[in-house]
Every structure is written in structure tokens, then in C-alpha cells.
């Protein structure tokens with residue numbers, strides 16, 4: 001059992017990376033081997049729509065033909081049993097790097113058949129982890145849940161079962177007095193970091209355990 005973690009935040013020690021690492025700890029506690037990749041360490045592009053992955057009889061059929069830093073990561077995922085994809089929410093969506101990663105991961109497996117199908121040769125479980133400034137209520141009002149469901153649906157079609165863990169109302173910087181941020185209460189945010197983040201770490205740990213275990217994740 002091998003579980004791959006993807007950190008789609010530019011920060012390697014903040015909310016998203018912490019939760020992805022916790023999910024991998026949970027998987028390791030179930031006996032899985034784990035690997036974590038930081039997307040911002042890699043030099044890569046999103047899908048360039050070259051269609052090499054869709055050419056009939058082509059040598060890259062079902063596989064991304066771009067040969068950059070993401071290529072070996074996509075190979076590791078193809079050989080893995082489960083995947084954790086973490087991203088902060090930037091302007092209501094995942095970060096640009098996470099988006100580019102998802103395009104490259106998913107498009108080569110998508111068949112333009114009726115109905116759509118997948119060339120991924122097996123089923124793996126995926127856990128999405130999103131961290132964001134907004135509260136759970138505001139996330140719902142702003143339509144974020146729809147975005148999360150859409151990502152789950154693509155992964156369910158193409159890779160296998162998927163579930164989502166959200167960390168809301170995150171603390172964004174360690175010292176709010178040094179930055180011009182008037183819209184958030186520093187004391188409230190510090191409390192979120194000291195009191196709520198540990199609970200979210202526990203939920204991420206349990207997510208990792210589920211991904212690496214026999215228990216099923218929503219298909």
C-alpha cells in the first residue's frame with residue numbers, strides 16, 4: 001500500500017501542508033508507505049491540449065506526453081494505491097499549481113466516449129483537503145461546496161472513490177500585527193490555529209487511515 005500526498009500550497013509548513021502530512025501519518029499508521037510532493041518545488045505546466053494522450057494507437061495514448069518535473073510524480077501516482085490532494089482556496093478555487101496538476105493528472109485518462117470513461121487501469125482512493133479563510137457558512141453561501149463536489153465527481157469517474165475534508169476559517173499569518181489585514185480578528189485567528197487546527201489534524205489523520213485501510217470511501 002503506497003499513499004502519495006500532494007501539497008498544492010506554496011507554503012510547506014502551514015495549514016494545507018500540515019494537514020496533508022497528517023493524512024500521510026494516518027496512512028502510515030495503517031502500514032502504508034507514503035511520499036509527499038510539494039507542487040511549488042516542481043517546474044511544470046498545466047495541460048497544453050496537445051492531444052498526444054488521445055491519438056489512436058499513439059505511443060502516449062492514455063498518458064501525458066509532457067516531460068517535465070510533474071511527469072515522474074504522475075508515474076508515482078499511477079503506481080500508488082491512494083492519493084491525498086491538498087490545496088488552499090485561492091479566489092474560490094484551488095491554487096493555480098493544483099489546477100495545473102489536476103489537468104495533467106486527469107485529462108489523459110478521460111475518454112471522449114459516450115458516456116465518458118477512464119483509461120486508468122485500476123481504482124485508487126483519493127482524499128481532497130482544502131483549507132480556506134472563510135467560515136463553513138460563508139463557504140456554502142459562496143458556492144464552494146459545488147466546486148468541491150465537481151472535483152470529487154471527476155476523480156470518481158477517472159480514478160475511483162473520493163472524499164473531501166475542509167478546514168475553514170484558517171489562520172493565515174503568524175503575526176497579524178505586521179500585515180495590513182483588517183477584515184479578520186487576530187485573536188480569533190490565533191485561537192483557530194491553537195484550538196481548531198489540532199482537531200483538523202486529527203480528522204486528516206483519520207482520513208489517511210481510511211484511505212490506506214479497508215473501509216470504503218464514497219464512490
Ligand SMILES: Cc1cc2nc3c(=O)[nH]c(=O)nc-3n(C[C@H](O)[C@H](O)[C@H](O)COP(=O)(O)O)c2cc1C
Nearest residue numbers: 009014015016088089090091092131132133134170
Ligand atoms: C492569493 C490568495 C487568495 C485567497 N483566496 C481565498 C478565497 O477566495 N477564499 C478563502 O476562503 N480564502 C482565500 N485565501 C486564504 C487561504 O485559502 C487560506 O489562508 C489557506 O488556509 C492558506 O493555506 P496555506 O496556509 O496552506 O498556505 C486566499 C489566500 C491567498 C494567498
